[in-house]
Amino acid sequence: xxxxxxxxxxxxxxVLALCSWAGAATKASPQLSRIATEFRGGGVxxxxxxxxxxxxxxxxxxxxxxxxxxxxFAYIGQPKVWLSPSICAxxxxxxxxxxxxxxxxxxxxxxxxxxxxxxxxxxAAERSFLQRFFGLSPDQAQSVYDxxxxxxxxxxxxYRPTSC
Numbered sequence: 001x002x003x004x005x006x007x008x009x010x011x012x013x014x015v016l017a018l019c020s021w022a023g024a025a026t027k028a029s030p031q032l033s034r035i036a037t038e039f040r041g042g043g044v045x046x047x048x049x050x051x052x053x054x055x056x057x058x059x060x061x062x063x064x065x066x067x068x069x070x071x072x073f074a075y076i077g078q079p080k081v082w083l084s085p086s087i088c089a090x091x092x093x094x095x096x097x098x099x100x101x102x103x104x105x106x107x108x109x110x111x112x113x114x115x116x117x118x119x120x121x122x123x124a125a126e127r128s129f130l131q132r133f134f135g136l137s138p139d140q141a142q143s144v145y146d147x148x149x150x151x152x153x154x155x156x157x158x159y160r161p162t163s164c
Contacts, residue, residue, distance in 0.1 A: 026051045026060050026082055032091065035133050036081060036106055039125075046079045046109060048102075050088035057084045072101045074108040081105040094134055096147035103129055119152050120164035 026049035036046035051057035060082060061068055071084045083091075083102065090098025103122040112118045126148055130141040152161050 026056065029088065032081075032083075032088070032102070036079075036109075039103075039106055039129060039133070040079065040109065044079050046081065046106065049080070049082045051083075051085050054085060072105045074105040076108055076113045077111040079109050081109060094130065094136070094144060096144045097151055099126060099130065099144060100148040100152060115159045116161060119155070119159055119161040123149055123152060123161055124164065 029048050029050045032048035032050065033046055036048050037044070040046050051060055058068060061070055064073070066073060071087050072082065074081045081102070083105070087098045087101050091102050100119075100122055103126055104118055107118045107121045107125070112121060123145065127138070127141040127145050130136040130144055131138065136144065149161070152159065154160075
């Protein structure tokens, strides 16, 4: 009986260790969460999760049964966003694609489900977002926007921001 208790204790410790590891695949980014919360306004606290590695990101996508090509996701109307390592790193560099993905996912958290409409709203907000949160001049923000818009126009039809 004592041996069985030791075995079960070892199993519980192993399961807890695995659960902690699995939860570490993404972690909240205080900086991006602050930006997201201020962008959203209305007293809604947004949490933005970033994966440290591509393997962690792949595990996050697998656990949620999402396609491996996804670089970000949010559940409609819930104030949480998950971003791949490349998108999180790209936001810091003000990479146009990363900024568009970030703002796109933030728009989903407000309750917008339609991908095309979400991209339209993300692009409409992008220039002021860049000026407010990244200190870009209007000309710099326009340049990033132009690149984001060009990329968005080459997306699959359901994402393409036409007739905004």
